[in-house]
Amino acid sequence: MQNRREFIKTSAAIAAAASIGVQFPSKLMASTDTNWHKSVCRYCGVGCGVMIGESGGKITAIKGDNQNTINNGHLCVKAFYLPKAVHSKTRLLHPMIRKNGKLVETDWEEALDLVAKKFNEIRKAHGGDALAFYGSGQAETEETYMANKLFKGCIGTNNLEGNPRLCMASAVGGYLSSIGADEPVGTYEDFEKTDLFMLVGSNTAEAHPILFERIMRRKNSNPSTKIVIIDPRKTPTDQIADLHLFPKPGYDLALFNAIAYVLVNEGFIDESFIKAHTFIKDNEGQAHDLTSYKEFLNDYTPEKAAAISGVPAADIVKAAKIFGNSKTAMTLWTMGLNQRKRGVWANNLVINLHLITGKIGVPGSDAFSLTGQPNACGGVREGGGLCHILPGHRLVANEAHRKQVAEVWGVPAGNIQPKPGKHTIAMFQGLNDGDIKGIYIMCTNPAHSLPNAAKYWKGLKEQFVVVAESFLPTMTTEYADVVLPAAFWTEKEGVYGCTERRSQYMPGVIEPSGEAKWDAFILRDLAKKMGFEKEFAKYETAEIIWDEYRGLTKGKDMDLMGATYNRLKKVRGLIWPVPTEEHPGTYKRFTDGDPIYDALPAEKKKNRRMYFYGPKAKDGKATIWMRPHADPGEPTDAEYPIALTTGRILEHWHTLTMTGTAPQLNRAAPKAYVEINPVDANKMGIKNKDQVKMETRRGSLNIEARVIDRPAPGTVFVPFHWKETPINVLCSDIFDPGSKEPEYKVAAARITKI
Amino acid sequence: MPISGVTILVEEQKTNKVLAELKNYDRVTTYGIHKNNYIVAVLEANTVNELEVISNKILDEIDGVLGVYPAYVNYQDDDSEK
Known part of the structure; x- marks a missing residue:
């Protein structure tokens, strides 16, 4: 007879073997009090399927979902820490408002009353464009959808952005203009x-x-x-x-x-x-x-x-x-x-x-x-979570698109403005300039993650800032006037759409921590308090929101009509276009097997194997662009001779709101460092673990040197995760004139040994 | 005590060598070499952090290991929670 420890070991071995298609003897299996729920990983944009083990109202185990073809039961090392984030001591459990410079606990009624009152005052005095929303590629599609309706459809401003502007916008621009x-x-x-x-x-x-x-x-x-x-x-x-x-x-x-x-x-x-x-x-x-x-x-x-x-x-x-x-x-x-x-x-x-x-x-x-965030594609690119787009790959500048969306939202078509709102950098500059006087920030940490970040702290300090978050503190909550506790992964249901056009359902498995609420319902309740009771009365479940959004995709290139909750709860996601509940989803677009391509008249497909039918294509053709070379916005020079580039490391994710909740992970990768090539280090007299001063035209930081043959000579690399060493303060906020995505990856820098 | 079932992807010509080296690791139990050059193993630790440390050690120290992939993690009795 196995003891409990042996049983868990055996279960672990069986799960690992099953993930590579090997069946260990089933007699080793035993019953368990763990309830397993099919879901999706919370971290990057890959969309790995996970099985969440719940017992006694807590997350007690995680398995890779071996029926999910993305990861076939395998997970990466970050899976060790998924439940750590759910049950972290840094979870925000109560609404808070700032009084006498300090955030103090309050109840939902007082917090939302205050936000509604301030937002309505700003709107009345300065117009809808004095308000803004900044969301996330980590929010669920349903959450972004509710924000979109409140800000674009009801408040009447297109000042609605999401952090995918900072990571994926150039890929969107590339795909749209090329294919x-x-x-x-x-x-x-x-x-x-x-x-x-x-x-x-x-x-x-x-x-x-x-x-x-x-x-x-x-x-x-x-x-x-x-x-x-x-x-x-x-x-x-x-x-x-x-x-x-x-x-x-x-x-x-x-x-x-x-x-x-x-x-x-x-x-x-x-x-x-x-x-x-x-x-x-x-x-x-x-x-x-x-x-x-x-x-x-x-x-x-x-x-x-x-x-x-x-x-x-x-x-x-x-x-x-x-x-x-x-x-x-x-x-x-x-x-x-x-x-x-x-x-x-x-x-x-x-x-x-x-x-x-x-x-x-x-x-x-x-x-x-490849996408960086789990729902940048689904919620923001497809859901219309940027200042120039509407749900279902529609444009605010297109009158027919505005009418279609307004009709579904039950708002006058004139409510949706025809001019795109402020993109991310312009939005935070707008806060600095006082053009934007109130902002609602959901599921993201811009005070840490914006390029040239310190420049934008001024606006966050001066204007009315609402932050809906699962964790406290973050660099952004330090500037918040109101902080609203948001339910986290496993505490809410909803849909994520990953890199490969696959939409996947995630169940709510446990009750939200403390008084936390689902972001979509926070927005709904705020909307009602702002006077949009009629427009938001019907959203009683996540499925109602998803179904309304799903209807807006009908007949579009990203048709999700076949992706009902009922179906998504059973399958391991569906890859659009998936126009009916019988359709299996689409492996390749614009060619045989794509239902939209298949339905095209034969003459359009004559003598070709692809027809690029997307909204920006003409005559079904893609475009080969003769783009000239262009230097980076801030080339190195005699004063700043080294190119600074930034990125992630394995142990951490973004601004540490999740991975930073595991003290163990912090010990594994406790602080920032700058990777310097040995050739450069030798020239500068810098040795491994020396403290160095890093400077760009925007500021300076003291940081530990890691002399390593990773960056090419002339280039240094710094991970961007730690608020104690916020390298984004040094990054350039020059942005692409087309995509408005900033040039995080290149800044001219200099380094001196302290 | 956190326990994790992992698959370890190994270079084809080094599978037996890696398996032999894994057997010298404390708190690592191996379950054989399987198709496509995967070794199944179970890692045991007092904290989730130690699971990651063992995982990273396997990846960093054993020549021929291409990747370590958790397939199952049990978090009950994590000493760091106490």
């Missing part, structure tokens, strides 16, 4: 079918470990699979790389054009695909032919690109030939490409490589942007 529609053509299924992974500005091993495992599995099972990395920093991802190109931060646009140059001149392009499926355009939108494109690329020979990017010409040729010779190819990228002054152009140039070679729309080939 006419947001989000990838394919799915993770392509990982097991590709011959090449080209990873650009992505530390997949640390930031998306489960996808990295799938990449390793593919390489293990098919050793001819190639892995090429383009990144100014060596990371644990390098352990499986065949080739690593190290461009100077911000100087890779020329590199992508040079790869295209080699593909064009070495006969790797698919001219019939180009002719049938694409336009070629210059920066002004003027149409060109292939000959003209070839002439444009003559400015980007490998030698010329080497001089700009710092990558040896021979390596550029090698990378291009690997791409060209691979029958199928996947390019994966994250913030290294997006958080740039010309992030949209960088995205265009990567997608170009797939369009000129026809390596798109077929199994194993795709230009595939």
Whole structure:
């Protein structure tokens, strides 16, 4: 007979074996008092399926969901700490309002009365545009939907943004301008079918470990699979790389054009695909032919690109030939490409490589942007959680779209303003300038995470700030006039939509901690107190909200009509378009098997295998862009000679509101550090663990040096997690003129030993 | 006492060597080499943090280990909660 400890060990072994398809003898299984619930991981954008073990009203165990095809039962190390966050001592348990400079406990009635009164006063005195909402790619779709209706539909302002503006906006701009529609053509299924992974500005091993495992599995099972990395920093991802190109931060646009140059001149392009499926355009939108494109690329020979990017010409040729010779190819990228002054152009140039070679729309080939947050795609990009969009990939500038949404919301069409509101950086500048006098911040920590952060603390200090949060304190709650306790993962139900267009349901498993409430209901109750009782009376359940949103996706490229709660509770997510409850979801868009493509008239599909039907495409064609090279917004110079770049590490996530709740994790990775290449450290007389002063034009920080052969010489790296060393204060807030995404990834810096 | 069932992805030619080295680790019980070069193991610790420390040690110290993936974590009796 097993004792309890042996039983748990056996259960752990069985679960681990099952995750790789191995069945251990079932006689080892025993009954348990744990109730298991199918859900989704709370952390990154991969969308791993988890089974939540609940016992006695607490989360007591976590399993990878071995029926979920994203992760097949495997999790990353952050899973060790998921329940830590739920039951953390730093959970915010009661509403609080600031009195005499201190946050003090109050009840919901007083807190919401105060917010409603202040918001209505501001609106009456200064108009709806004096208010703003700042949300999150971690909020559920239902939560963002309620904020959208309150601010755009009722208050009448488009000053509604979300933190995906800071991480994914350039990918959105890239997809829209290149293939006419947001989000990838394919799915993770392509990982097991590709011959090449080209990873650009992505530390997949640390930031998306489960996808990295799938990449390793593919390489293990098919050793001819190639892995090429383009990144100014060596990371644990390098352990499986065949080739690593190290461009100077911000100087890779020329590199992508040079790869295209080699593909064009070495006969790797698919001219019939180009002719049938694409336009070629210059920066002004003027149409060109292939000959003209070839002439444009003559400015980007490998030698010329080497001089700009710092990558040896021979390596550029090698990378291009690997791409060209691979029958199928996947390019994966994250913030290294997006958080740039010309992030949209960088995205265009990567997608170009797939369009000129026809390596798109077929199994194993795709230009595939990896998302950082679990619902940046679902809640914000699809749900309309930015200042220029509305639910279901609609635009505020489109009159028909405004009417459609207003009708569903039950508000006059004129309530939704036709002009986009302030994007994130403009919004926080608006607070500084006093144009915005009240802001509601939900599920995010901008005082820590904004670039050039200290510049925007002024507005947070001076204006009326409401923060709905699960944890206290954060850097943002330090500026809050009102703090509202929000229910956390496992305490609420809702839907997350991950990187691969897959929407997944999460159940509420336990009661919210303390007096915490679901964010969607907090917004509903606030709306009622502000005078929108009629407009918000019907939202009594999460399913009612989801169904209303689902209806707004009908007939759109991201059709979710078949993704009812009833169905989502049973399946491991559905990949849109999924137009009916019978439809299984769509592996590849714009081609055979996509219900929207399949329904197109035959003449539209004649002599082509893809039809790009998205809202920004014309004649079903994608666009190959002739984008010139552009330097970063803040190049290094004699005064600031080192390029600073930032990012995540394995143990932590964003601003530590979740991973920081585990003291153990803090001990594992307790403080910030700056990675300096030994060549640079030697020149500067800096040794490992020395204290150094890091400076940019925006400020300075003292930080510990880690001398390590990870960043290329001339580049330093600092993780952005710790509020004690908020490196974002030093980052540049220069942003891409198209996507409005700031250039976190490149700042000119200098370092001196203290 | 937190307990985790993990799969350990190993380079194909190093599976037996890694398995042998894992057997020298305290609080690690192995359950054999399986298809696609995975080793099944159970990690035991007094705190969740120790689980991660063991996991990281396996990843950092044993040549040939490509990844350690928790599939099951039981959090009951975490000493750090006391």
